[in-house]
Amino acid sequence: AQSVTQLDSHVSVSEGTPVLLRCNYSSSYSPSLFWYVQHPNKGLQLLLKYTSAATLVKGINGFEAEFKKSETSFHLTKPSAHMSDAAEYFCVVSDPTGANNLFFGTGTRLTVIP
């Protein structure tokens, strides 16, 4: 079965400092993994995706994530936080069986302190 655990419900960083949002997954198959961002009262926007190519994936707005199979992790990082990064972030795993379901983590709210 597929599942996603986001280890922190809330992360707070100062502007200009690194961001680390943690995600662990469980999958019986080779997973496809995604990170999405949601600003208040908006839909979800794709930040990046991993689909069994390079393990270090670069996304939009300076974000990147590294797929580590041995640790079943897909943590999201950014070297320097910007005020506009304040939002909710979701880690998502895709079920590669015929069901094609997406499994969402519970989200991590990122606060950026000026």
Place this chain on the structure above:
Amino acid sequence: KAGVTQTPRYLIKTRGQQVTLSCSPISGHRSVSWYQQTPGQGLQFLFEYFSETQRNKGNFPGRFSGRQFSNSRSEMNVSTLELGDSALYLCASRLGGANTEAFFGQGTRLTVV
């Protein structure tokens, strides 16, 4: 290329009424999924349609239903509205395969009073 369009953006309904929400996916995308998002429950999967057939269904009561048309546009209907149905309803479209990303609409904010 136009994104996913959801209408209306905001709705206020009274308990007991019914509501229909609409979603137009990205052109060429055949998979449309619906999600309910609330502060307490987070993002919950409602159902997925692919080529006019419901392919998956989440754990919601029968008051929640949907359909997909031949042009891939989808509607979801909620009958006999309850206060707890107040939520942001998100629609997502995908090209199809498991390694394809979902593109989300802006959502419909439903308030039941």
